[in-house]
Amino acid sequence: MSTSSSSSSSSSSSTTTGSLSRRRSTPVDSGLGWLDDRLGVAKGGRIFMDKIFPDHWSFLLGEIALYSFVVLLATGVFLTLYFVPSAAQTVYHGVYKPLDGVKMSEAYASSVNISFAVRSGLVIRQMHHWAADVFIGSIAVHMCRIFFTGAFRKPRELNWIVGVSLLFLAIVNGFLGYSLPDDLISGTGIRIAYSILLSIPLVGSYLATLVFGGVFPGDGSIIPRFFILHVLILPAIIAGLIGAHLFMLVRQKHTQFPGHGRTEDNVVGSPMFPTFMAKTTGFLFMVTGVLWALGGLAQINPIWQFGPYVPYKISYAVQPDWYMGWLDGAMRIMPSWEFAGFGHTIPFMVFLPGVLFPGLTSILFIFWPFIEQKLTGDRAEHHLLDRPRDRPRRTAVGAAFLAFYFMLFCASSTDVLANFFQVSLNVVLWTFRFVVFIVPIIVGLFTYRICLDMTGVSHVGKRKRAVLIVRSATGEYTTVDTEARPGDGHHELEPMLVPGFIEGLDGDGAEGGEPGVRRVVRRP
Amino acid sequence: MSDVTTDEPGGLAEGHAPKEPLPLASFDDPHLQPLAKQPARAEGVVGILLLLGLLGFAAYGAVYWVGGQPQVEGISLGVGLFCFGFGLSAWGKYLLPQGPFMEKRHKLASSDDERAAMAAAIVERGGMMVKRRSFLGGILGIGGAVMGVVLAFPLLRSLGPVPAKTFDVTNWHKGSRLVDNLGRPVHVADLEVGGSLTVFPEGYTSEEAMAVDQTILIRVAGPDVDVVTEPSRATWGPDGYLAFSKVCTHAGCPVGLFQHQTLQLLCPCHQSLFNVGQGRPATNVFGPAPRPLPQLPLYVDESGFLRSQAGYDQPIGPGFWERTTT
Numbered sequence: 001m002s003t004s005s006s007s008s009s010s011s012s013s014s015t016t017t018g019s020l021s022r023r024r025s026t027p028v029d030s031g032l033g034w035l036d037d038r039l040g041v042a043k044g045g046r047i048f049m050d051k052i053f054p055d056h057w058s059f060l061l062g063e064i065a066l067y068s069f070v071v072l073l074a075t076g077v078f079l080t081l082y083f084v085p086s087a088a089q090t091v092y093h094g095v096y097k098p099l100d101g102v103k104m105s106e107a108y109a110s111s112v113n114i115s116f117a118v119r120s121g122l123v124i125r126q127m128h129h130w131a132a133d134v135f136i137g138s139i140a141v142h143m144c145r146i147f148f149t150g151a152f153r154k155p156r157e158l159n160w161i162v163g164v165s166l167l168f169l170a171i172v173n174g175f176l177g178y179s180l181p182d183d184l185i186s187g188t189g190i191r192i193a194y195s196i197l198l199s200i201p202l203v204g205s206y207l208a209t210l211v212f213g214g215v216f217p218g219d220g221s222i223i224p225r226f227f228i229l230h231v232l233i234l235p236a237i238i239a240g241l242i243g244a245h246l247f248m249l250v251r252q253k254h255t256q257f258p259g260h261g262r263t264e265d266n267v268v269g270s271p272m273f274p275t276f277m278a279k280t281t282g283f284l285f286m287v288t289g290v291l292w293a294l295g296g297l298a299q300i301n302p303i304w305q306f307g308p309y310v311p312y313k314i315s316y317a318v319q320p321d322w323y324m325g326w327l328d329g330a331m332r333i334m335p336s337w338e339f340a341g342f343g344h345t346i347p348f349m350v351f352l353p354g355v356l357f358p359g360l361t362s363i364l365f366i367f368w369p370f371i372e373q374k375l376t377g378d379r380a381e382h383h384l385l386d387r388p389r390d391r392p393r394r395t396a397v398g399a400a401f402l403a404f405y406f407m408l409f410c411a412s413s414t415d416v417l418a419n420f421f422q423v424s425l426n427v428v429l430w431t432f433r434f435v436v437f438i439v440p441i442i443v444g445l446f447t448y449r450i451c452l453d454m455t456g457v458s459h460v461g462k463r464k465r466a467v468l469i470v471r472s473a474t475g476e477y478t479t480v481d482t483e484a485r486p487g488d489g490h491h492e493l494e495p496m497l498v499p500g501f502i503e504g505l506d507g508d509g510a511e512g513g514e515p516g517v518r519r520v521v522r523r524p
Numbered sequence: 525m526s527d528v529t530t531d532e533p534g535g536l537a538e539g540h541a542p543k544e545p546l547p548l549a550s551f552d553d554p555h556l557q558p559l560a561k562q563p564a565r566a567e568g569v570v571g572i573l574l575l576l577g578l579l580g581f582a583a584y585g586a587v588y589w590v591g592g593q594p595q596v597e598g599i600s601l602g603v604g605l606f607c608f609g610f611g612l613s614a615w616g617k618y619l620l621p622q623g624p625f626m627e628k629r630h631k632l633a634s635s636d637d638e639r640a641a642m643a644a645a646i647v648e649r650g651g652m653m654v655k656r657r658s659f660l661g662g663i664l665g666i667g668g669a670v671m672g673v674v675l676a677f678p679l680l681r682s683l684g685p686v687p688a689k690t691f692d693v694t695n696w697h698k699g700s701r702l703v704d705n706l707g708r709p710v711h712v713a714d715l716e717v718g719g720s721l722t723v724f725p726e727g728y729t730s731e732e733a734m735a736v737d738q739t740i741l742i743r744v745a746g747p748d749v750d751v752v753t754e755p756s757r758a759t760w761g762p763d764g765y766l767a768f769s770k771v772c773t774h775a776g777c778p779v780g781l782f783q784h785q786t787l788q789l790l791c792p793c794h795q796s797l798f799n800v801g802q803g804r805p806a807t808n809v810f811g812p813a814p815r816p817l818p819q820l821p822l823y824v825d826e827s828g829f830l831r832s833q834a835g836y837d838q839p840i841g842p843g844f845w846e847r848t849t850t
Contacts, residue, residue: 052627089731119592126594155632188777188793195775195842205687205844213684215691216776217735221684253629261624268626270616275623278616285577285609289602296598311735312705312722312770314780318793331775331812332794338814338843347843349812350775383629415795425795426810495626496555500546 050498053276054256054269058149061142063280067287068135069242075128076231082118084110085180085227087220096304104182104308107223111181112304127295132177134291136170136323143167147368147398150386151255154379157369159248164365166241168358169234171323176230178301178321182223187309188318190226191216192331196354199347217311258384261495267383268495317416322409329411330357333432392451400444407436555625560618567619573611580604691844694769695737696820696835700725702741702767705734712763712828715743718784722770725832736840738770739820740789741830742782744801753805753819760821765830767820768806771841772796774813789817814843 036042053059086106092099094109096116114121143163146152152160175193179186194216197208211225212218253267262268270276294300306315320328330353339346364371372394373379388395410417411432418425468480549556560566583600587593634642654661702710702723710723720742724734745751745764752758753766760766768789770778777793787801788809796813798806806817818840821833839847 050627052625120588120597122594123597191777192775192793198776198842198844201845203845205691205846208844209685209687210680210683214732215687215736217732218684219732252632253627261626265629266626267629268624270620270623271625275616275620278620279613280616282609282611282613282616285605285612287609289605289607289609291602292605293598293602296594296596296602311731312738312778314778314792316781316792318777328794334812336774336796336808336812336814340843340847343848344845345843345847346845347814349814350842354775415792425797429795429811493554493624495624496549496553497547497627498625499549499553499556501548502556503548503550 046500049271049273051250051272051276052253052267052269052498053272054254054262054267056257058145059254060283061138061145063283064138064287065135065142066242066246067284068131068138068291069238070284071131071288071291072128072135073235073239075124075131076235078124079114079128080231082110082114082121083107083180083227085224087182087217087223099304099307102308105223107180107182108303108308111183115304123292123295125295126298126300127291129178129300130294130298131291132170132174133300133322134287136167136174139163139167139170140323144398144402148386148388148395149255149257150382150391150394152369153382154369154373155252155381156248156255159245159252160369161366162241162245162248164362166238166245167365168362169238169241173230173234173238174321174323176226176234179226180223180230181301181303182309183303183306184309184313184315185306185318186303187311188314189320189324190222190309191311196350199350200355201344201346201351253383255383255385257387260492262384264381264383266495271498317413319412319416325409325412326405327353327358327408327412329408329432329436330354332414333408333411333429333436335433389451389454392448392455395451396444396448399447400440403443404436404440407432407439411436555623556621558619559622563619566614570611570615570619573607573614577604577606577608577611580607687846691841691846692839694836694840695725695728695733696739696832697725698832698834700832700835701825702726702739702822702830702832709829710741712747712765712824712830715741715765717743717746717764719743720782720784722778723767723830736771738778739767740770740779740782741765741767742784742789742800744784744787751802753800753803757805757819757821759823760819760833762822762824765822766800767822767830767832768798768800768817769820769836769840770817772813773808773815773817773842774811776842779817 032042084106088106089103090106090109092102092104092109092112094100094113094117096112099112111125114125116122146160146163175189179190179193194208194212197211198204200207209215209218211222213221254269256262256267256269259268270279307313319325331350334349334353337348337352339348386394388398414425414428414432417423418428421428466482468482470478470480472478558566580600580602581604584597584604587596587600633639703726704710704721704723707726707729709726710721715721720740723739723741724737728734728737743764744761744766747763749764750759751761751764751766753761768779770780772779772791772793774791774794774796777791779789779791779796779798781790781792782788782800783790787799787804789798789800789806790796791811791813794812796811797809798813798817799809800806805819808814808816818836818838820836822830823833825831
């Protein structure tokens, strides 16, 4: 019996036949046989179960997004059972006494009710909001991973486009979602969205009145319209695109970092069943657990403090949710350029940051794989990932863009910053108008320099091992490698195909051992 | 099973890697050993984690049963789910075969023949459909286009009214009495110098009307002072009162903050700042707002209530394509 780590293809076929014939039939065999006779699932099913998923912590980022979406669907269904998507006015007489007798929309009243009168409602409402934030955040970070490691290169350009679309759809759906409670802050956001629609040349006023059912606030149809977009249309598109995203992932197989035994022609990692399934299902529970704990412990969007939306009221420090911050920041630092003449007006100070800028951003993101192909001339297929430092120019460009959007994000809190640092709003605003362009350039140049300096460092795909410094009795210092951590030996074995059959499980030749318990001496 | 497949053990191998037997491993192959150095201990840890999860679920159930409390609900079920998941993940990572396993990448692209065949199917077989049938094709194309256009009618046009002149008008007219949000008329003695109030034209109390008509009334001087923001508006500010549209000319937020010491109106949304007062017709001095706030001409009637001399002389609020220059 071979204990070598070579691929099992060296095993003789007679052994395989023997193992097959000696297999005891189990209830699974007969059940599977019944299904296989009708659907032919055994072959494809086993190939699917043998599917390899490479291990790297950064590959979990997309899973966080996926599981946040699962949580969003589950909590969202719960919320729809109690939310009333109506702008009809009502007078609140619920359990939250500070709002007793206040006139408000049904949407706001039902949101307050979910928070106070539905058991576990507050936790699930806050969990939904947290899950949305985590969903968009993890998509953004996942996208950074894809970008900096070059995972968008051929043949994965289409999946990159699907991913970018998911990011923007998620942002739009997030905005629609936090607009639904019709509180003072979200209502102000809807008002700004109306002005952004209005700013579009030629069709703006038509678009705005059609969408809102009249001049703002319209005939009260905006809440039900946002609602159906938020709970049905966009989630359906997002779910479909996630399906396409995963289908392409399965079809093209996952990328992997270079390392021992990993080539452009294979994928090294854990099999779908049961290893990956156990790990990823556990991870689903972990993400859900964190979101649930956040929903219970970390207050988010306390709408009952903001009060219902009243068109002539406004509060201090009006900020959108964080993922809209880059747009709000752009709105704030934009100079007051409005072009008028020939009987027409183009409110460029809203149209540029509100429409053109996000439009250009999405186009740039979508076309990035092709832009890079054009710039580098590299049109080959890639399945091994780049280390960011090995692609200093791409990394520098990415870092500069991140800095740009982060600066815009910071610019959406000019008022808060001015207040906090006790400087004039004027100074803060003008600082941002420059900083938004200067900081990305500096960040890009620094990143480029750092990448060049780091390129020489080796240890690709190796885990760091601690080194003990030992002083002997004579005062001499020596370094000793510490014992390998679990998983270190893992990388030193040659990868093997997932075995179809495991020999000796039934006790023949196993010397009574239990698989998975008996230790085998590993090569150092 | 045919003779050919019996030669290839299992007969199932063709999908995995053609002409290769299904891989087989001995149970003591190092790839199949768990990652944990001490599996028994790892098993104990996993067991404890799963039990903690179970305890968390039970705790949540108990909290819910006795009436619920958001923080305790959050911590019980949150910790429960996390531990349960952590246990399962640890089971997968430390107690299942460590690998590393691999699969081969097969070429995604089809063979040249297959490509050519598909292209031929589209161009040639598909071509047979339209060849010498360009008339039918034309009707099909035009019909599809017309269908698309007419289907857009209910999708778009039914949504709401077209704007017409609605952007130009507010409900302020000659003689409109200024009332507060509860409909109480504003008397000339109501505001102190430095005070401000949101006012509406009397008789228009719906939320839709208030959104458009909202006007900020400020008092910058005492009685008998006519505040002249610009020469052509000599009589617009009687008894120290000034009124401006409260809808910001930038993005339409209510310009809610009157700073009476600096005589400025501030929009909290994007920090547009407007100078008001003697010789200061709500000029935009800072921030993204492109135009001054329109001013409402006021007068004091014989019983001392504030009224508007006329409506606004220009469209209020943010700019739009049809807005004529003033």
